[in-house]
Amino acid sequence: MEFDGWTALIGTGTVVAVFVVVMLMVILAVWAERRVAAVMQTRIGPNRAGPFGLLQTIADGIKLLMKESITPRQVDRLVYELAPLLAVLPAFLALAIVPFGPGFCIGGQGTDCSGGYFVDMQIANLNVGVLWFLSMSAIGVYAALLAGWGSGSKYPLLGGVRASAQVISYEAALSLSVVPVVVAAGTLDTQGIVLAQSQYRWFLLPLFIPALFFFVAALAETNRPPFDLVEAESELVGGFHTEYSGVRFMLFFLAEYVNVVTISALFVTFFLGGWTGPYPVAGSVNWAPLFGAIWFLAKTVCIIGIFFWLRVTLPRLRYDQLMALCWKRLIPINLVYLMAVAVWVAYQATGDLPRLVGGG
């Protein structure tokens, strides 16, 4: 496969398609969250803008765009301007390795697609995809940290310090819950992880504990309730983004929801078999990639739904509970589980258990 105009076009098309799909999901997610919360609390929720209030998010977006973006006097300009960008960029970049469906071939023949163009239904098919995702979520810490410090004001600073301590801690838990998946699948490539789960061998069952911990860590990583101490209104006004308004605030808001979509999509990829599903996939029908994408999005929406449900149901944790949960529960249990998975995989490969566990 050469690098020519068509390759570039396909690449650009993939980026645009993923961006459009994700933006649509974000817009709907913001609306759905408010409606779901309203239903659960026997309220009505936004229902004015458009049918069922569907356009509410767009209306809010326009409002924020039109508002003045105030820059307080005491801010550190460089840091203050950098923070919202560092919130949004990693959020979108992390999406690059999400496989939305199986790759397909245009105009070529055979399994290696000779003479044609192979289209991956993901932006970047990296062989270190998992590492890319972890790196991007690590960079996401800076948004809160720099916003908190750069605002030069006490509530954002407190929120920023809290946020970065929380996100760094749960970053470790998140990584450790992904590692069993990598060990079980034998690859860091997200598409490979999905393929390892074909035929309904979803990792959710054998790796239930890492899956659960991944979800908990994902909640904390995206600063979603019940881990939203970062912006605990009753204590910190708005947390690290107290001093932000207008477009800059919108970027933080956008980043949060993009993160929710990304991390749900990755949960599906890692534990729920990605785009594999009961109806024809893997080449038996021409439309297999489309069905793959539909299965994938359906699963993702379910996970996002759980995010909303937990937000309405659970009260916020205390800070010491938050840290104790991460360092005394998630990380040690994950480590033990990782060792067990590694031993099991090695046993499958060699069939020599006694030597693996140190006997004989």
Add this chain to the structure above:
Amino acid sequence: MSAPAGQAVPLLLGLAIGPTIAAVVIGIVMVVAGIRLVTTDNVVHAAISLMGVLAGVAATFMLLGAEFLGWTQVLVYIGAIVVLFLFGVMLTRARLGEADLDAPVAQRWAAAGTAVLVFGLLTTVFVKVFGSAEITVVTGQAPREPGALTSPTTAADLAHDLFRDWVLPFEAVSLVLLAALIGAIVLARRDDREHTRPRVARPEIEVIDEEIGRGGET
């Protein structure tokens, strides 16, 4: 099933503008960020500059075909080490534009002289010894050619080398990390006496007010 994975980043960096130009651009970014890092008066800006340098180093690694190492660099260095630095800055109350960051002028000149000397020495040695050496960075999905020394290293390749030839150093490093972990906890822990002494309960906000030293203004 799927196309050979893994060349996307070198492909973008290499084929879009050519490896040499990519190297020069990355180099300029790193030099500017590095100079800013050692000259700025603001510790937080210095940490942000370090982020720029580290990102450049990661890009250099990827350009050299060390993709796994590049992302590890981003994950560990940018994602953890610099964040730790920023924590340190916030906790040690490094104020904006504080003048005593730098040593006296005479010492600074001496430092600059030493740095120039080191740079000159290293560069001379490198140019004399390796001046004619060429490397080819294989980008895209071209097959590995005889003359090409690098091609994107997969995590599996690296793991093979690491766990076959370098197991002992690996274990040693893990021991170092454990020691560092314990050491850091022991160092940063408050003295026990401070716990037994009755402390006046103060609202968190008041402490933070002092921390940023702007309590009076707000």
Add this chain to the structure above:
Amino acid sequence: MTVNIFLILAAFLFSLGVYGVLARRNAVMLLLSVELMLNGVNIMLVVFGVMVGNLTGQVFALFVIAVAAAEVGVGLGLVLLMYRNKQHVNVDDADLMKG
């Protein structure tokens, strides 16, 4: 592409680190400069690894990254301790052991 570009860049980063370590007095700044030096060395390791044609350079760069993490952890622990005892982090005044 010649290796010189990368090697000179690495040497430059290392020298900047040397300058930073010698010219700064704030302990956090010193640690930041040490990171510059480590990264210069890392680039050299990877370049030489590529020239030799095996992965040893990359393996050692990985070790350097791991050790750097340990170094920063302990280093910042020391800085915090110093700040707690002296209310500043100026390394020139940390001369208790001077005769």
